[in-house]
Amino acid sequence: MNEYLKICHDRLLPQNLALPHHTMHSGRPDGVQEAIIVFRKLWVNGSKLRVRFMGGTSAQQAKAEEQAKWWIPHANLTFEFNNAPDAEIRIAFDSSDGAWSYIGTDCQGIPRDQPTMNLGFLDGGTAGHEFGHAIGLAHEHQNPDGGIVWNEEVVIRDLSGPPNNWTEDQIRHNVLEKYAADQIRGTKFDPDSIMLYFFPGTWVKSGIGTKQNDVLSDLDKAFIASEKAYPRTPVQAVELGINAAPTSASIGKPGEEDLFKFTVTSAGRHVIQTGGQTDVVMKLFGPNSQTSLLAEDDDGGVGLNARIAADLIPGQYFAQIRHFNKARGTGSYSIKVNR
Ligand SMILES: [Zn+2]
Secondary structure, three states: OOHHHOOOEEEOOHHHHOOOOOOOOOOOOOOOOEEEEEHHHOOOOOOEEEEEEEOOOHHHHHHHHHHHOOOOOOOOOEEEOOOOOOOOEEEEOOOOOOEEEEOHHHHHHOOOOOOOEEEOOOOOOHHHHHHHHHOOEOOHHHOOOOOOOEOHHHHHHHHHOOOOOOOHHHHHHHHHOOOOHHHEEEEEEOOOOOOOOOOOHHHEOOOOOOOOOOOOOHHHHHHHOOOOOOOOOOOOOEEOOEOOOOEEEEEOOOOOEEEEEEEEOOOEEEEEEEEOOOOEEEEEEOOOOOOOEEEEEOOOOOOOOOEEEEEEOOEEEEEEEEEOOOOOOOEEEEEEEEO
């Protein structure tokens, strides 16, 4: 078996599969690639993510834990390997199912009795790479700003065979298609990123493949610690009153995250919505949890505003706000909760 065929594939939620997939070809001649992040799928900065092993030997589990913790000195996140039944990250070790992980908060869409990650092999830095997905990182080769021009027929031929046996649709989704520009944020070219696919020169028009990276690169560390991901600055949740006047806020820097909290004392339908001209994405977590994702929305409100309507039981809830993309960038907005 060729080493390069042991590649990780993205797992997508069914609702994401139904979305139109925007494909782009930037055709940059220098073939640069960048570490990228699916910003909509980031956890709340400062989250504690619990991990449950669903099988595996003690040696496999130890390796997964060791490599997961590569991220921790750099990301403002905590992993707790406590095998909690409702752990956010649940890891299987099915050797017939390859290596994959859902991305970031998508893990919350998976039934609790099913894994969110599979470590069918543990070569090199595989677990470190998959934990990169679990905290919101994507594959650089699908960066719309990257300039990879594929030899599509070679890629399709190689991945159609064992051990992947992917359909052409799977190959297009996992390798050949790029993310839409407004779904990701990138850093500078990083040929050393652990999130870079290893692929041979025959797969690309330039004839120059990539090498396998088994440790976090300096840019991986800097990026995950940056304001675009999980900076080590405390996120102070601003309290919102139910049926109170809208609270004004602003996003001053690209990638900045605002966090709001409110307390539901009597169960019922609640509407959380933003106002203003800034295009924002909202995620609702709770009750009494910053990791339990209930809903997310971007343009469900008036204009570019976000709106979530949900039946909520008593407890504390958190609304995370990020702006939608670089282009329509930063600015002021307001947020309110009504029952
Ligand atoms: Zn991967």
